[in-house]
Amino acid sequence: MNEVFEDHRNLLFAVAYRMLGTVADAEDVVQDAWLNWTSADRSHVAEPKGYLVRIATNLALDRLRSARVQRESYVGPWLPEPLLTAPDVAEDVELAESVSMAMLVVLETLSPLERAVFVLREVFGFPHGEIAQALGRSESSVRQLGHRAREHVQARRPRFETGAAERRQATDRFFAAALGGDLNELMEVLAPDVTLWTDGGGKVRAALRTMTGAERVARWLAAVAERPYDGVAPEDIRLELAEINGVPGVLIKGPHRLLGTVTVDVDSDGRAQTIHLVANPDKLRPIAEGRELQL
CATH class of the missing domain: 1.20.140 (Butyryl-CoA Dehydrogenase, subunit A; domain 3)
Known part of the structure; x- marks a missing residue:
């Protein structure tokens, strides 16, 4: 049984x-x-x-x-x-x-x-x-x-028009630009109609609506990169590459805890088309515990 x-x-x-x-x-x-x-x-x-x-x-x-x-x-x-x-x-x-x-x-x-x-x-x-x-x-x-x-x-539906290796390379370029907070670099890696979703659940700082458009999204990301996040200074934040929900992503970590996850869907030109940031601490437990989806 x-x-x-x-x-x-x-x-x-x-x-x-x-x-x-x-x-x-x-x-x-x-x-x-x-x-x-x-x-x-x-x-x-x-x-x-x-x-x-x-x-x-x-x-x-x-x-x-x-x-x-x-x-x-x-x-x-x-x-x-x-x-x-x-x-x-x-x-x-x-x-x-x-x-x-x-x-x-x-x-x-x-x-x-x-x-x-x-x-x-x-x-x-x-x-x-x-x-x-x-x-x-x-x-x-x-x-x-x-x-x-x-x-x-x-x-x-999202369409994975690029292979896994290409998606990882595009994702790496996006995170390098986002971490640097340089608007010009961000504009180069974002699709013109990019959409940003940020889920803080009212418990941590996040946009209360989805954002669309490369310039608007770039400015928000650049502003976030240069300020403390949920009590953690920018210099104490580190990014760790991971496979999240079937696509290349990043774990955002502070000294003693997971701060968020980011996944990026890329277009056929290798630019970020949709960005999903989950920072609600209630939703991070499975990742923090290393839970892995098998199917």
Whole structure:
């Protein structure tokens, strides 16, 4: 019994995390799925994988519906909780895209059911019939939900037009310019329509709205680079390269704690297109603990 569940634990977490965008909630879903599994009559369970995914999906749906209400009152832009990913995840373009900050932000704009169908079908490849059974819907309605979700995501999804090595080089250039705080250098590494998201959750200094445009974003980054951040002087801040949510990123560290994470999506010219900065300390625990996404 334990072995069967453990064989699918990473998959259940991966589904729940893409559904919810938060590590703590995804962990709770996995724990609740375990409790359901141990108390259920498994004598008629022919396919444990599908059974467990069905449980986890519905648990995640319940949490997602209540979470959406709470996120409406969030201070500033809401971003998913970042997670470390193994370097080989970045080499798998589709897998990296499915867990990127940019994709998770897009998934936030779907209805809960659309999100469930998209994650199960487009990311994990479950057949429409199995998804329909998991959600208690007809197969035709699942196909309609999937079609709407796919169209919505296609119109807004990030596109990894460069390879992992090129993304890392572009990201390194961006961080070198940002750390130096030189406006001219920043303008060279930012796409003209670059968008900056900063999530401080009202607990640390962050922009309360998304920012768009190279000049505006460059000035904000330059100003941040030359001032103390959350009580840590600029000279005491160090940057550490990491793979975060499937893309090259940086951990921003003070002497004794993690201050934030930054990931950058780059365009075909190697310029920063979208920047996601997560500094809400409540969202940094999984990274600080070294938690790594397996799927």
